[in-house]
Amino acid sequence: MIENIARRRASVFLGLVITLFVLLAIQLFNLQVLEKRYHVAAEKNVVKQRRTEPVRGEIYDRHGEKIAYNIVVYDLEALYVALDEELDIEALASALGMPLTEVQERYDVYLDGINTGAIPKVRKYPIIRALDTTTSMRLREQLLDFPGLSLTPSSRREYVQYAPAHLLGYMGEINKDELKEYTAKGYRMGDYIGRGGIESEFEYALRGINGEAYIIEDVYGAERGKFEEGINDAKARPGSDLYLTIDLALQQYARGLMENKKGAVVAIDPRSGEILTLVSTPDYNLSEIMGVNRGEYFKSISNAPGNPFLDRTLTGQYQPGSTFKTISALIALSSGTWSRSRSYVCQYIYRLSGQTVLKCSHTHEPSQNIGQALMHSCNPYFWEVFKKCVYGLRKESYAQALDDWGDACRSFGLDTTLLDIGMAESKGNVPLSSYYDGLYGQKRWAPTAMISLGIGQGELLLTPLQMAFAYSIVANRGLQVFYPSLIRQIGQSAQGKREYNNVLPTSWRDYEAVIDGMRLAVSSGTAKGNSIPGISFGGKTGTVEKWDQPSHSMFVGMAPLKEPEIVIAVIVENGGAGGSTAAPIASLMAEKYLRGNVLGPERKTLEYTIKTKNTLVWDEK
Template sequence: MFENRKFPILIFVYTIGIIYLSRLFYLQVVDKEYRSIDALNSIRKEISIPLRGQIYDRSGKLIVANEEVYDMYVIPQKVLPFDTVSFCNLFGIDKNYVDSMLNQAREYSKLRASLFLRQLSKQEYSGVIDAMIQYPGFHFEQSFYRTYPGNTMANALGYIGEIPKKQYEEQEEEYYRKGDYIGLAGLEKYYELDLRGTRGSRLVLMNSKGEDKGSYSEGRYDTAAVIGNNLYTHIDLGIQQLADSLFQGKVGAVVAIEPSTGGILAIGSYPTYDPVLLSGREFSKNYTVLAKNPDRPLNNRPVSAFYRPGSTFKLVQAAIGLGDGVITPSTSLSGNSKFSMHSAGETANLYTAIQKSSNPYFDNVLRRILHNIKETKGESQVALGLAAWNEKIRKFGFGVHLGIDLPSETKGVIPTPELYDKIYGKNQWKYSTIYSISIGEGEYGVNVLKLANLAAVMANRGYWVTPHIVNTVGLDPKAGKKTAVEIHQTGIDKRHFEEIVKGMELVVQAGTGRAAQIKDIEVCGKTGTSQNGKGKRDHALFIGFAPKHNPKIAIAVVVENAGFGGVASAPIAGLMMEKYLKGAHNREAYKQQIMATRYTTVAGKSL
């Protein structure tokens, strides 16, 4: 008899249990009204913002640090009528500001905290905290703002600012609050999840007057904030700051790379700006001023600005020509060149062609490369040759993302058959239509990072390592997470690059790159001029590396509207390489001379 009744009783008990558990789950997990601690008027949830991770150079010098401040928040429902005049005098604000911020807070939520006033210093905070008992509904949370001991790298570092409305509304997890800071550009954006840390929270019991009566449930539900991870970079602050000095009065960019690791030693965009301008309360006003500046200081030129590579690209043509077997180092080329800078009958071997930057020579090299196609299958031989050439130059990093740890890197533009079909029509173009690409002019768009990477390819004799600024992420540089990188092969034999390097050494020893010479160090380089539109002065280019054997630094310098690379860019590269390799240089007068040299800016004004 009992056994017959046991089964229905168990079903009844289990059913009741399931109902209770389901209701509990709904209240604690599903129903936001019950789940949110903000719904309880007697309890306030205080958020603890962790310090953002700091950024260091390769020797442990601080580039970006934090200064603790206090932000004031308001919960509209808890605000009682108060003396607005006294309140405004206390904080140095006006009534319009108070009314505007309270209205915004009410529109957002009457129950949840909204940012009211940002970044009170410790001194300001200590001067007002005792008076806050008169203003229920307002409270402070400890925060920070960024400081810049190195006062450099503004474009690469980026900045933090209030989370954009769209990003706030579309966040997958409810982490950021309205008005919270988030990385908006540069390293700050790329490494946001590492830098931001983990927030803490404290539940505080409040009485009817809004006074703090201690932790809720003895702090059982409180969590501690966890500081953000630091970024330990490859940057050498010494040469980075030297670049800033040398680029005074100039527009352009510089990138220096450690060839063996791909680590970025310096990355500068000019004109630049003081990074502290986008760190404080005046962010919006300062950003507007910078954005309207015709010289575009907010543009991160090393990874986003386009230039034609000019004669620096002759090194790529030489490598492909040697790899394809259409030339040897001793090959002498001549012909009726269309280039007016050199005589039509000029002859040269590879070394002197690189040293003298012979346009006719490299015109002939590319012609041979593109016609080195045996089977055309009804297609234009030049089009097929250009397609094959395209695949080879992509292996040098052109026309692709290199993978640097910055959010704004561009792939750039390279000549393709599809591009010319679009411009001229299919089968309506031939080599004589596109011959200028043989010397790095024509349909190219290359950023300075790619030029520096080309210098690293030459330094490594045929390969490059994914360029990256950050070496280690973590609280300890020795125990942190290393940045993942990859080695990329060009597919061209090392011995061919050895021959090109001989020519690059001649450029610096006795050619157009002599201004990059360093005493007792073998420097290899290549100058270039980049055409800049009708009626405008050419951009000046230089790429190089040092020392010749076991290279430690590869570099690219572009100075806009400066004419010849050997005059404007090579001196900057030489001084930077010298400081990195020797730790200092004793050419102060020469440095001052370069600093004093001015060129016309993109806005057409002399800096």
């Protein structure tokens, strides 16, 4: 009987235990499965969302040659919980081959992030990005001396030799001041963004779209693998590739010709407006500015003479000198104040009120027409052309006549910006009558006050891009002209051309007369010695005098003359006469572009002479 009672009690106890377990299981099921809020809270506790970075789009030239691309580099990452209490920054800087101050600064930024909670102590975080293979291999051998540091493969922007630095811009890390703006766009501290140029203007197209990965973390925040084997992850979308109008081979060739020279070269295909070359010197090395010692290199370039960061092709403003005589001639011919056959006897000096105000700097036959005047670049001839033009345009006053003349100048793309992609670009200057009113007083000046405008000097300022574009209008004889362009294609989307509809009405015969003068300038005039065997080549020289330094050498030319395929504007600061430095550069480039190479011993000698010519004059003031 006692035995039965004990057995019954055991059964009751066992039933109670089973009942409790069943109730507990039901409650757990309810909490973990039926109650969504607890389920979500549990997942948040162990599953973390991680950003995956897209591959940046690459940049190509018009023929599909790579200009900017991505290479494998290594990020130096730190895991705070594994770091030595006192990291030996001096030894680390030595191992990296970097300045101590720069390494210390980067490490301090990392510690600030740790202290503010912005960077988790249990997660690896890059403290120095984009170490090249040589540096990373050297550091890898010493990593055991730096517990908590490791190297992780990453990617970095790389550029071909003589890439158009000012056009492309470069990549730089987001700084603290920019972080707020870029965080909303999916960026974070340490990310690289485009700095200037194409890299900046097309940042969002090139960057691509971030991806998402879901990672399981333990209670300490350490990663334990992918959540649900990554089936919920979203892959990063690569950035779009960009295809430029630039001809890389011609760009590199032009840059080689401009070695040890200060100035700019712009080449355009006048048939489409596509820019083939943009060279501004001195420039900077894009690979160096992205390298491990980029801070030091950036500082050295910032303090270098000649302002290497200045883009002379788009923002440099120059008196065009005698290269402007072509435009001045066409304005006078179009207005009917001058004619193609009209001759003028040059006295080698030009007098006003008994005073010599202008001299002819070239020896030639006294009597000449417009083509011969362009060939010899006769200053008195073109002052007479300008004077007759302004007097002929006068209806109410000289102020109105000058403004009408200025409007004619603007029809050649002057005094305005030409690109439509947001690049920094100067508009130059075509002076208004209000400028002279302010200088002399209203109705107290005459064309004699602006004598220099007729020969491309005085207050007249043009950018090299404007010079090339103005001559593109001439090359096309004013027909079907397109604005200059730099982008051919973004991803799979071809970019359209913008037609220029503000061309000054001018007859075909007037254009031909001016172009013939350009031909004569190269064959027999101020640019003699720069003809291209087998290719018709013409242009106009300019020599802009500087009081305390050698003159600026200028030339704008085109080839072949019947149906031009290339227009080239060259400015070499302190390069001397236009025919001695700028014209040979344009001539060699035209042959390189049209033939693929420079042929013949005389042309090879000219090429060597220009490549080795040093015209640098630094203003030390």
